[in-house]
Amino acid sequence: MSNGMNRRDAMRFAGLAAGTFFAGGSLNAFAAEKAASGEFWKYAVVDPQKVADTAYENYKVGRCMYTTFYGIVYNVGLVLEKTDPIAAAPILHFPYYMMKYGTGGANDWGTLCGSLNGAMAAISLFVPNSDKRKALCDEIANYYEQTMFPIYKPANDDFGPMPQTISGSLLCHVSSGKWSSLAQKRTDSPERTERCTRMSADVARKTAELLNLNAAPGIAADAAPIVTFKRQEPSATCYSCHGKGKKNSDVIAKMSCNECHDQAVDHSEKK
Numbered sequence: 461m462s463n464g465m466n467r468r469d470a471m472r473f474a475g476l477a478a479g480t481f482f483a484g485g486s487l488n489a490f491a492a493e494k495a496a497s498g499e500f501w502k503y504a505v506v507d508p509q510k511v512a513d514t515a516y517e518n519y520k521v522g523r524c525m526y527t528t529f530y531g532i533v534y535n536v537g538l539v540l541e542k543t544d545p546i547a548a549a550p551i552l553h554f555p556y557y558m559m560k561y562g563t564g565g566a567n568d569w570g571t572l573c574g575s576l577n578g579a580m581a582a583i584s585l586f587v588p589n590s591d592k593r594k595a596l597c598d599e600i601a602n603y604y605e606q607t608m609f610p611i612y613k614p615a616n617d618d619f620g621p622m623p624q625t626i627s628g629s630l631l632c633h634v635s636s637g638k639w640s641s642l643a644q645k646r647t648d649s650p651e652r653t654e655r656c657t658r659m660s661a662d663v664a665r666k667t668a669e670l671l672n673l674n675a676a677p678g679i680a681a682d683a684a685p686i687v688t689f690k691r692q693e694p695s696a697t698c699y700s701c702h703g704k705g706k707k708n709s710d711v712i713a714k715m716s717c718n719e720c721h722d723q724a725v726d727h728s729e730k731k
């Protein structure tokens with residue numbers, strides 16, 4: 461089925477809804493009401509390797525944003541299904557297809573990489589506390605910007621060792637462009653698709669690790685976020701003058717400034 465619910469899921473859901481506990485078939489309405497209240501979007505600890513494998517395998521269904529989001533969220537649903545079927549229901553029947561717009565940096569506009577868009581959506585689904593949500597979104601963005609991708613290796617590897625690049629940017633255009641340029645592969649080549657497939661698995665895995673550390677049952681919603689990456693210089697310095705609420709406050713961007721600008725940090729003192 462094109463909406464992310466396959467036949468097996470549909471049957472499983474029908475079975476649930478017909479369960480004696482919810483005689484009258486009101487599970488659907490009940491779960492929908494709970495989900496709308498925010499109360500039932502529960503996180504459950506997932507196996508990051510399984511999340512990465514799911515993301516790798518489902519890239520072909522809906523590409524980078526879809527598969528990163530699906531890999532994380534659907535696996536949470538599968539874990540919850542065993543312990544808390546009511547909480548699992550809205551997750552397993554989420555309209556995952558909506559995430560398909562994220563491909564190619566939003567409908568091929570080359571902006572925010574879809575894997576990050578999907579990762580941040582998943583974080584936002586399971587982390588209602590805004591300070592924590594922001595810290596985790598920063599963490600996954602920093603990871604993306606500074607990591608040599610792709611890392612993931614599928615069980616059946618038809619491609620052999622892949623060239624790797626550090627994007628230095630969250631933009632699909634820059635990220636895929638640097639890789640294509642190094643690898644000497646066209647955007648429409650199977651190798652470029654494979655690179656983005658593996659990278660989506662990498663981002664999904666890292667996000668699952670982050671959520672396991674920060675959103676597992678028993679961790680207080682407002683507990684201090686556990687993150688490891690730091691802003692790279694000189695962007696943090698640039699942002700200290702140009703950023704929102706800072707002295708100049710003329711820029712909204714945590715991006716690596718020198719990807720596009722060649723100012724040295726001390727330019728404001730030079731006349």
Ligand code: HEC
Pocket residue numbers: 694695697698699700701702708717718721722723724725726727728
């Ligand atoms: C100490 C504060 C400070 C820091 C740090 C800083 N800037 Fe600036 N920047 C300024 C000021 C002041 C101006 C001049 C603003 C104006 O002309 O309106 C400026 C101007 C600019 C301009 C516009 C240049 C132009 O010709 O109009 C760019 C682009 C810029 N900075 C980028 C950066 C980048 C990239 C970094 C980090 C490498 C950075 N800035 C770090 C204070 C700073």
Ligand code: HEC
Pocket residue numbers: 695698699702710711713714715716717718719720721
């Ligand atoms: C993806 C490329 C890109 C990145 C990354 C980027 N910028 Fe820019 N920036 C631009 C473009 C394009 C403009 C518009 C330039 C123009 O109008 O001439 C701009 C404009 C600016 C201006 C206003 C310049 C002016 O003439 O008034 C400042 C200041 C600036 N950027 C600072 C930064 C800082 C600081 C960072 C990092 C936090 C950053 N930029 C990251 C592309 C980028």
